[in-house]
Each structure stands twice: as C-alpha cells, then as structure tokens.
Amino acid sequence: MGDYxxxxxxxxxxxxxxxxxxxxxxxxxxxxxxxxxxxxxxxINMAHGEFMAVGAYTTYFMSSLTETYFPxxxxxxxxxxxxxxxxxxxxxxxxxxxxxxxxxxxxxxxxLLATWGLSLIMQQSxxxxxxxxxxxxxxxxxxxxxxxxxxxxxxxxxxMFVLALTAVxxxxxxxxxxxxxxxxxxxxxxxxxxMSGAVGINTKKVDRYTFALGCGIAGIxxxxxxxIASTGPTTGTLYIVDTFMVVVFGGAAxxxxxxxxxxxxxxxxxxxxxxxxxxxxxxxxxxxxxLILMFKPEGLFASxxxx
Amino acid sequence: MKYSGFSKRHNELRRHILKGFMALPAAIFLxxxxxxxxxxxxxISTTGLAVTDDTVTVGILHSLTGTMAISETGAQEAEKLAIxxxxxxxxxxxxxIEVIQEDGASDWPTFAEKSRKLxxxxxxxxxxxxxxxxxxxxxxxxxxxxxxxxxxPTFYEGLEQSKNVIYTGQEATQQILDGLNWVAKExxxxxxxxxxxxxxxxxxxxxxxxxxxxxxLGGKVVGEExxxxxDTQFGSVINKIRLKKPDVIYAAVVGGSNVAWFKQxxxxxxxxxxxxxxxxxxxxxxxxxxxxENLEGFYSIMKYFQSQDNENxxxxxxxxxxxxxxxxxxxxxxxxxxxGPWLWKAAVERAGxxxxxKVVAESEKGDIELTTAPxxxxxxxxxxxxxxxxxxxxWKKDGQATVVYTSELIEPDPFPAGYQ
Numbered sequence: 001m002g003d004y005x006x007x008x009x010x011x012x013x014x015x016x017x018x019x020x021x022x023x024x025x026x027x028x029x030x031x032x033x034x035x036x037x038x039x040x041x042x043x044i045n046m047a048h049g050e051f052m053a054v055g056a057y058t059t060y061f062m063s064s065l066t067e068t069y070f071p072x073x074x075x076x077x078x079x080x081x082x083x084x085x086x087x088x089x090x091x092x093x094x095x096x097x098x099x100x101x102x103x104x105x106x107x108x109x110x111x112l113l114a115t116w117g118l119s120l121i122m123q124q125s126x127x128x129x130x131x132x133x134x135x136x137x138x139x140x141x142x143x144x145x146x147x148x149x150x151x152x153x154x155x156x157x158x159x160m161f162v163l164a165l166t167a168v169x170x171x172x173x174x175x176x177x178x179x180x181x182x183x184x185x186x187x188x189x190x191x192x193x194x195m196s197g198a199v200g201i202n203t204k205k206v207d208r209y210t211f212a213l214g215c216g217i218a219g220i221x222x223x224x225x226x227x228i229a230s231t232g233p234t235t236g237t238l239y240i241v242d243t244f245m246v247v248v249f250g251g252a253a254x255x256x257x258x259x260x261x262x263x264x265x266x267x268x269x270x271x272x273x274x275x276x277x278x279x280x281x282x283x284x285x286x287x288x289x290x291l292i293l294m295f296k297p298e299g300l301f302a303s304x305x306x307x
Numbered sequence: 308m309k310y311s312g313f314s315k316r317h318n319e320l321r322r323h324i325l326k327g328f329m330a331l332p333a334a335i336f337l338x339x340x341x342x343x344x345x346x347x348x349x350x351i352s353t354t355g356l357a358v359t360d361d362t363v364t365v366g367i368l369h370s371l372t373g374t375m376a377i378s379e380t381g382a383q384e385a386e387k388l389a390i391x392x393x394x395x396x397x398x399x400x401x402x403x404i405e406v407i408q409e410d411g412a413s414d415w416p417t418f419a420e421k422s423r424k425l426x427x428x429x430x431x432x433x434x435x436x437x438x439x440x441x442x443x444x445x446x447x448x449x450x451x452x453x454x455x456x457x458x459x460p461t462f463y464e465g466l467e468q469s470k471n472v473i474y475t476g477q478e479a480t481q482q483i484l485d486g487l488n489w490v491a492k493e494x495x496x497x498x499x500x501x502x503x504x505x506x507x508x509x510x511x512x513x514x515x516x517x518x519x520x521x522x523x524l525g526g527k528v529v530g531e532e533x534x535x536x537x538d539t540q541f542g543s544v545i546n547k548i549r550l551k552k553p554d555v556i557y558a559a560v561v562g563g564s565n566v567a568w569f570k571q572x573x574x575x576x577x578x579x580x581x582x583x584x585x586x587x588x589x590x591x592x593x594x595x596x597x598x599x600e601n602l603e604g605f606y607s608i609m610k611y612f613q614s615q616d617n618e619n620x621x622x623x624x625x626x627x628x629x630x631x632x633x634x635x636x637x638x639x640x641x642x643x644x645x646x647g648p649w650l651w652k653a654a655v656e657r658a659g660x661x662x663x664x665k666v667v668a669e670s671e672k673g674d675i676e677l678t679t680a681p682x683x684x685x686x687x688x689x690x691x692x693x694x695x696x697x698x699x700x701x702w703k704k705d706g707q708a709t710v711v712y713t714s715e716l717i718e719p720d721p722f723p724a725g726y727q
Contacts, residue, residue, distance in 0.1 A: 012546055012549060012550050015546050015549070015575075016542075016543065016546045018542075019542030019543050019545075019546055020542075020543075022542055023540055023542060026540070123372075127371075127372065131380075132371045132372055132376040132380055133376060133377050133380050133595070133596065134376070134377040134563055134566065134596045135596065136566060136570075136596055136597070136598055138598075144573060144574065144600070145573065145574065145576065146574055146575055146576035148576065154575050154576030154577075156542075156571065156574035156575050156576075157574060158570070158571075158574050159542070159574065225539075227570070228539055228540075228567055228570060228571065229539035229563065229564075229566055229567035229570065230377070230563055230566035230567070230596050230597075232373075232376060232377065232563060233372060233376075234372060234373050234413075235563070238537050238539065238563070269540075270540075270542060270543045271543075273543035273544065274543045274546065274547060277531075277532055277533055278505070278532060278533060278534040278535065278538065278543075278544060279505045279533050279534065279535050281543075282535060
C-alpha cells in the first residue's frame with residue numbers, strides 16, 4: 001500500500017467505519033419489529049419479511065402516484081410514504097393478528113407454520129398486484145449521491161438517511177415500551193399474562209396492538225430499504241434470515257440485546273468483508289455466531305423473566 | 308378407514324389403466340384419418356413426443372419468481388412472441404405450437420425438476436429456457452438423459468457444448484474478450500477490479516477475463532470479489548475498490564443484487580465522471596430496475612441493444628411492444644431468446660421431423676441462418692453456438708444505450724485454447 005497518502009487512508013477508514021454503521025442501522029431496523037413481536041408475545045413471525053415488502057411496495061405505489069398526479073410534490077413524498085408504509089403494514093398486521101394469530105397463541109409451533117403460510121400468500125399477492133419484476137421507486141434528489149466533508153470522503157446520503165431513521169424509530173420504540181402507559185401494559189402482559197388480566201389489562205388488545213406495531217415497524221424498514229435495493233415479490237425472504245439471526249443472537253426478549261447483536265454482526269461482517277471476499281465474510285460471521293450460540297443458547301442478553 | 312389409502316391408490320391405478328384403453332382407439336383413429344396436406348404424425352415424430360395432427364407442444368422454463376425474475380421475464384415474453392408469430396404464419400410442419408410454461412423460481416433444483424417434468428411427463432418437442440449458468444448446469448444432465456432439446460438464450464462463460472443444447476446467446480470469447488480489448492484500447496486501461504455474484508458464470512467469466520488481462524493485454528487485476536446471490540450490501544466492497552483505484556471496474560453482478568450495487572455506487576459518489584465501469588451483466592431489462600440515472604455513462608458489452616438501428620429490429624421492437632405493452636424494454640437475452648423458436652423452426656422444417664436427433668443433426672450442419680434476426684445476421688455454427696457481433700453500449704439516463712463500438716462477426720469458440 002505504498003502509493004497512498006495518509007489522508008487517503010484516513011478517508012478510506014472513515015468511509016469503511018460508516019459502511020459498518022450503515023449495515024448496523026439496516027440490520028437493527030429490520031430486526032426491531034420482529035424483536036418486539038417475538039420478545040413480547042413469543043410469536044415467531046415468519047411473514048416479517050413480507051411486511052417489509054408491504055412497506056417497500058407502498059413506497060413504490062406512492063412514488064408512482066406522486067409522479068403521475070403531483071409531480072411538484074416529488075421531493076417530499078418519501079417522508080410521507082414512510083408514514084403511510086407504517087400504517088399500511090400496521091393495519092395488515094392488526095388484521096393478521098385478528099384473523100389468524102390470536103387463535104394460535106397456545107401453540108407456538110403452529111404460529112410458525114401459519115405465519116409462513118401467510119408469507120406465501122403475501123408473496124403471491126405481490127406477484128399478482130405488482131408483477132414478478134423487481135421495482136424501484138423514483139427517489140427524490142436529496143437521497144441520491146453522497147455528502148463530501150472533504151475532497152476524498154464520500155458518505156452515502158441514503159446510508160445517512162437510514163441511520164437517522166433507525167435512530168428515530170429505536171428511540172420511539174423505547175419511549176413507547178418503557179415510558180408510556182401502553183408500554184407498561186405490554187411489559188406487564190409479557191411478565192405475567194394471567195395476573196395482568198386480573199388487574200384489568202385487556203391482554204388481547206395489548207397483543208393486537210403489539211403485533212400491529214411490530215408489523216408497522218417492518219413496513220418502515222421496507223420503505224427505507226427502497227433507497228438501497230429493489231423490491232420484488234420475494235424480497236422479504238432475502239431479509240428474513242439476517243433478521244432472525246439478529247434477534248436470536250441478541251436474546252429473544254431484550255431490545256438492548258437486539259441492538260448489541262445488530263452492532264456486533266454488522267461490524268464483524270463489514271470489517272471481514274474489507275479484508276477477505278464477501279462470501280467468505282458471511283461464512284465466518286455465521287460460524288462465529290453458531291459458536292457463540294453453542295455456549296450461550298439464550299443469546300447475548302438472556303431474558304430474566306421467571307417462567 | 309385403515310385401508311383407505313390403499314384402496315384410493317388402487318382406484319387411481321384402475322382409472323389410469325382405463326384411461327389408457329380408452330385413449331388407444333382414439334389414437335389409432337386419429338393417426339389414420341390424417342389430412343393429406345400436412346405430413347402424417349407417424350412420419351414426423353417417431354419417439355413419442357407431444358405431437359398431434361395439428362399441434363406440437365413445447366416447454367418454456369424460466370424464473371417467474373425469485374431474484375432472477377427481473378431478468379428472465381423478458382426472455383419468456385420474447386419466446387412467446389416468436390411462437391405467436393410462427394403460429395400466425397401457419398406453425399411448423401402444419402402444426403400450431405402449444406406452450407407449457409413452468410416456473411424455475413430462481414432455484415436450480417427446481418429447474419432440474421421442472422425440466423424433467425416437461426420432458427418425461429409432457430413429452431415436449433423442445434424447451435426454451437434457463438437463464439443463469441447454474442440453472443443450465445442443473446438441467447443439462449436431465450436433457451442429456453432424456454434426450455431433450457434446450458434452446459438456451461443467455462450469454463455465458465462457454466466451456467460447454469452439449470448435443471442437447473443450442474446456445475443462442477454469446478459465449479465468453481464473443482463477449483468478454485472483445486469487451487476487454489475495447490476498454491484496454493479506448494480507455495488505455497491497465498488495472499482492473501473484477502466483481503461478480505457468487506456462482507458459476509461470474510466465476511468462470513472472471514477466470515477467463517483475468518487470463519486475458521494478464522496474458523494478452525499485459526494489464527493487472529488489482530482485486531477480485533464475489534458477493535452471495537441476492538446480497539444487497541456493497542459498502543465494504545466499494546471502499547475496497549476506492550483503495551485499489553482501478554482503471555476499470557469489470558462487473559458481473561446479477562439479479563436483484565445488481566440494483567443494490569449500482570444504487571450504492573452512485574450513493575458512494577462513484578460515477579462515470581470519475582470511474583470507467585464495464586459490465587457484462589446489464590441489459591435494458593436490468594436498467595429498468597436499476598434506474599438509468601444510477602448507470603449513466605457506464606458501459607455494457609452485449610451483442611444486442613434495443614436502440615440498434617436496422618429494419619429487423621424496428622419490426623421486432625414494434626411487435627414486442629404491441630404484445631407486451633409500450634413500457635416494455637428489450638435486453639440482449641430477450642433478443643437471443645426470440646431467436647430460439649425461429650432457429651428451432653428452421654431446423655425442424657429442414658429435417659422434416661420433430662425428432663430430437665434429426666433436428667440436432669440439421670442444426671449441426673452449420674448453415675442454418677437467420678436473416679431476420681433483430682441483432683442482424685446470425686448463423687448457427689456446427690458447435691451449437693451462433694456467429695454474432697459484439698457491441699459496446701454506453702447507458703443514458705432514459706435507460707437506453709448508445710452503441711459506441713461494433714465488432715466484426717465473431718466465430719463462436721466455446722473452448723478457447725489457453726483459457727481453461
């Protein structure tokens with residue numbers, strides 16, 4: 001590496017650091033919704049990826065709509081689309097809970113199967129509605145290109161956007177779960193469902209809204225990822241493995257665990273990827289994960305709830 | 308209830324036998340009461356293919372779902388267009404072509420399973436399909452064992468020639484070598500960074516490219532990188548490329564990953580103003596998903612671009628848009644897929660038979676030509692590949708390319724000496 005000036009190397013390391021943080025924010029945003037549902041309700045939502053796709057398709061739909069009818073609104077529609085994606089995915093999640101999941105709470109393995117079936121139904125619906133081709137929404141100009149603090153550093157704007165969005169969503173989830181009275185009810189239900197019911201908490205309602213919130217956050221994640229990649233009917237399946245990896249590694253019932261786990265997986269992967277090839281980086285990351293889970297099967301942050 | 312499984316199977320078996328008996332007199336009746344104008348079925352099909360007195364059945368096998376759907380949709384649309392046009396002209400040997408379509412679902416074992424279904428169960432006379440090399444390698448043993456006939460449309464790495472496959476795309480020397488020669492000459496490129504998706508085509512292509520760069524062009528490969536199929540995170544790779552400062556990024560990223568790759572390149576500030584990029588995996592089809600603004604100024608090496616200005620192509624583009632909508636675009640493989648049914652028609656008519664062995668024997672004579680091909684004149688070589696020209700296109704914001712270089716007609720050479 002003789003022909004590099006030290007400032008160039010510094011820039012590369014700065015950009016590589018940001019690549020790691022950017023991957024961290026992507027993984028965290030993917031996993032948050034699943035962690036809430038899995039952690040608070042014990043439901044393994046195999047359709048999580050498809051709820052992300054719902055968010056992504058909503059963004060695509062909003063983009064086409066804006067382009068056709070309100071072209072002057074193009075620079076701003078994306079923020080609006082994220083909010084809509086949250087509500088569309090949330091409402092679908094609410095319905096899914098009402099129609100399907102609530103009948104299966106006592107049978108956790110069946111929820112696995114049922115949500116997997118749901119994911120297949122959703123994939124086919126995307127294919128019917130939007131076609132098999134992958135689509136991309138037209139992004140506003142402020143999301144394209146890079147920010148250049150110095151001559152040699154390029155920080156991707158879409159990466160910064162996803163990072164900021166992840167921060168907002170994570171803080172929002174923390175506020176909801178640990179500061180609001182609704183969060184208190186959710187946590188009470190998680191700890192002791194019968195007792196919570198006895199003191200007058202409508203646990204069924206809590207379940208429904210928790211599920212809807214988890215799916216809504218998946219929708220936000222999906223909307224955000226349209227800035228990075230394209231959306232197709234089976235896009236969800238690309239993300240679901242990484243998502244589960246983050247949640248399981250972090251420890252099922254812990255939001256802090258999810259954050260720490262997303263951070264360590266992202267850093268491990270992006271640093272390894274810088275020095276060895278992409279495929280092998282993934283292999284080593286997964287290998288390390290398996291090793292750690294062998295010694296800590298509960299994940300990094302085991303839940304302290306007595307069962 | 309205990310024996311219900313058995314009796315059900317028994318019933319099915321009985322029904323199967325009954326159906327067989329019922330079909331027998333019908334078959335005899337049909338084959339004897341044939342119309343004189345078209346050759347009788349017994350003459351043109353002796354191996355039990357799905358040929359009747361007025362139809363012949365073929366298979367189409369592409370991914371309609373999964374990460375490859377973005378690329379393969381166009382190919383199957385083109386094949387259907389060609390089949391429709393052939394049917395409108397009266398079909399082949401007096402038979403209309405009927406299509407059975409199967410979905411390979413971007414999954415290689417599924418491709419093998421579906422091709423077995425098409426050949427064994429449906430007895431199709433030919434299959435138009437497969438896209439990635441991995442899917443072709445998966446179906447190849449099936450076609451060889453069942454003696455089927457596959458028209459494979461994609462540009463690919465070469466190093467293969469099967470009796471049961473006609474390759475309508477270009478092999479490596481018709482694409483990779485000319486592209487590298489062009490970029491070395493025009494852009495004075497000396498250092499190359501190779502990046503591809505992690506499966507057989509990019510890996511073999513890069514192996515050939517590396518040999519050519521190092522041995523023939525006297526250049527240097529400063530990095531070689533593969534990403535898992537469907538991966539969407541390119542941040543670290545892009546930084547590695549920045550560190551190496553190559554003259555040319557030589558890319559073979561496919562499918563959905565392609566979109567992420569170009570979006571992130573643009574977001575990282577690597578544009579055609581600062582960096583020459585030559586790719587062997589982007590056609591108009593992919594640009595639709597990637598977005599022209601993310602590709603503007605980068606180069607692709609292909610044998611066909613939709614913007615090509617000739618009469619054949621104008622007719623083809625118009626017919627394609629009429630059938631599949633004004634928004635549809637046509638990429639290199641889509642055009643190559645369109646050639647499949649026409650080449651098959653030519654060979655069948657010469658052989659006067661749908662039998663695979665006879666059709667292959669005609670194809671192997673090396674003088675079947677298509678003067679109506681949208682890419683221009685093509686001719687089928689003895690080695691099952693097409694003579695074709697290589698073209699370099701520079702992408703514009705609107706998703707179309709300007710052709711900046713066209714080669715001479717290149718002889719296909721699937722086993723180039725010194726590259727294996």
